[in-house]
Amino acid sequence: MSSEFSRRQFIRTAALGSVSVALASRLGAQPGKLSQKPNLLVFLPDQLRADIVFGPNTEAVHAPAMQKLASQATIFERAYVTQPICAPSRSSLFSGTWPHTNGCTNNQQSLPLKFKCLPEMLGDSDYRCANIGKWHLGDEFSAQHGFQEWVSIEEAFKSASGHKIQGVTDYTKYLIDSGHKPDHGKFFSRTYSRNLPFELSKAKFLETKTCEFLERNRDRPFIAFVAFIEPHPPYTGPFNDEHALDSITLDQSNADHFGEDMPLHYRLREEVYRKRYDGDAQRYSEIKQKYLGLITEIDRCIANILAKLDALGLSDRTITVLTSDHGDMMSSHGLLGKRFMFDQSASVPYVVRMPGQQNQIRVAQPISHIDFAPTILDLLGKTPDAQCVGKSRAPLVRGQQMPPDPVFVEWAPGKEKINKHTKLAGKDQVKQALLEYTRAVVTGDGWKLCLRDKDKNELYNLRDDPDERHNLYSDASKRDVIAHLTDEIHRWQEQTADSVKV
Template identity: 40%
Template sequence: PNRAAVMTGLWPHNTGLVKNNIPLPGETRCFNELIDDPDYRTAYMGKWHLGDEIFAQHGFEEWVSMEDGYSPYYAKGRDQGARSSYHHYLVGLGKKPAKQGGKFSRGYAASLPLEQCKPKFLERSACDFLRRHRDEPFMLYINFLEPHMPFTGPLDDMYDPEEIDLPPNFNDPLEDNEPESYRKKVLSDARKYGTTEKDFRELIARYWGLNSQVDLSVGAILETLDRLGLADNTIVVYTSDHGDMMGAHRMVAKGVMYEEAVRIPWLMRVPAMGRRPRVIEQPVSQIDLVPTLLELMGRSEAAGNLPGQSLVPLIKGRKVAEDHVFIEWGIEPRVRAVVSPDRWKLCLSKEDRCQLFNLRDDPYEMTNLYDSGKHDAVIARLTEKIRIWQKKTNDKVEVI
């Protein structure tokens, strides 16, 4: 769902993409379609996960696909026998799927040498695009799968598990006042990934190796921008669609409202605003990414009725109208959450337990204060914020 939000600037409940494998409607415009400038060369590379995975769509002139596991969700009439760009790359190397006419699994791809894995494939594809279009305006999306299940790759041994510190909330027990679905997830993740500190240190070490794979390829792409003389007039954004628990509360992956899963990197390099590093201290929302980029590209009017706001004023040291961050989870038990500027976090659900955390005093969310009886005023204030946001964005989900 968040992939669609990053591409369109719309909330999942607006696009209808409230869970995985729902196609992004053709009439819902992505960022490149909002820009709508034929002078720009456009490309999408990597994981799409918004329907018809390997087929070019939404106005992108070039489409470099990587994932063949989503064919059950192709639209009617799509060729089920078609394969991704990465599949054809591997076949060109002499590789063969385990079954005749079959697909290369993620596990198989992860077992390959570094130079043949998906990050390097995307790196080469991206750098080739940059070289071919160095003299033209361009919009290029590069979407790595890693770090992702199956949590293994060619850099598995890059980090020593014995030197890894477990998250401070690794041994935090989820008390009865925490969501039941989260407590069930702890048990499910234990069956999948193990229960001991050794199990989790080894998992985190492999996860770090996957991050380093991406780091190497991102670095190579940035170096290519430099070599081609493009770095001084190219906006670069580095972000993710979600985080990963990686041992926090003894969980793995996502699907929860804890910070490790919902707080993500958002780095930008905007040459026109100088190279002096600056950090935005207050929480901000990824729903604002599209309006921010539209303003930076001189197309603010294209934001139209998008629900987000440009953060350019914030980057320049000024204030923005909305200073609360809202988060939604669209699968039962559905949740709506808000993070306030004073670092309170309220998660409301009519289908499971609610949560309240004071992130200043409890950054690792080990004490749910919702039922403490001591913070009714905070709960009332933030509940009203969620209600106003729901009304403003036409969100019909009842959470309280």
């Protein structure tokens, strides 16, 4: 499935410019030149894999609202996060800075308050700004970083300034008021909330709060980030049986086993999942079935929010965005979750619908989330803030051409649970592997190079091997390619003051 999709991406690249311009000319009014200040509505589900929702076999997942949105929008087919894990990725999305710059390099760290987020960079008091849902950049309970309104759903991440914040989330209060008793001290576990009916789910709660926000702010410009926790694990929810189990397909790489040419870190992760699920394709299929159900859950909420936007007459002056903080391996290479440089983990859906847009524009060249903040500021009519190190991709949103730039992805170590009794390596080797740093580059002509300071490197030709099943790093005929891409990584590191040696 993903192989066919990726090959078609590259085939389309040559024709992209003329097609995009033709489509853009049908949009009517020039996007961005609005008679009044545009609104911004960003849907930010957690751990949403791009090719599952927007791949060639889209009928496999029941997500009509997201797919309709994409049909009326610019869709970036090869969008990459800055680091494939929650907090670091979000730090770049909101601040326009690299994780190694802002210090938010793993899930245990917060985004320092000295780094401005998008509402602060916008600097326009006419806007009412809300973060509705998961934050994962520090204090989950209090409005901050230029947001005036705040709806909280997660108790797991409590500190933005080095001390614990006391309190409970809005969602916990809602469940208690609905007659439920916390199962985890003063709080509700994620498993508890996932086993509730849809009407009591976190996703539905965020839908309600978002619609209330839209109603209150219908007569003034607004920014709203709607950050669903779904389809992040636990892989269970009210739509577990939405998709027939016999309709679930797994990536071909699910049956692959990593060889010694692959990073020990990845082999250790593979070992964990192979032992947990005994290499049973049926069990992976059951997990994917439930993952798709979680996507359907948020899709229904997105549908209702977009319907509210229409009913209030706001769609024609609202920029609507859908993206995610990282993907999910979801059986590829026998893995689950994020943390990997494979496209299934490091690439995300990225859809931008301009006010009044009716036709789809597809952009096949790779782009980075580091460009998200400057692009959004540009689309809102603002000069990108000096803090932003990326560049505006607004011309691509409007159907114009821009030359492709190399895209960079980084990795820094965090807390990891790995089988301590592995036979893959000794204790010291395992410890070193878990402390590895990675720097990767993806190019417009389809190469991906991953360099590590303490582990094996990787090279993939995404044109011929879109599923990244064949590591070419040891191929002598690719030495010139490796040298060129290594120079690209080192040049980027110098430009961004990245001190990691790879």
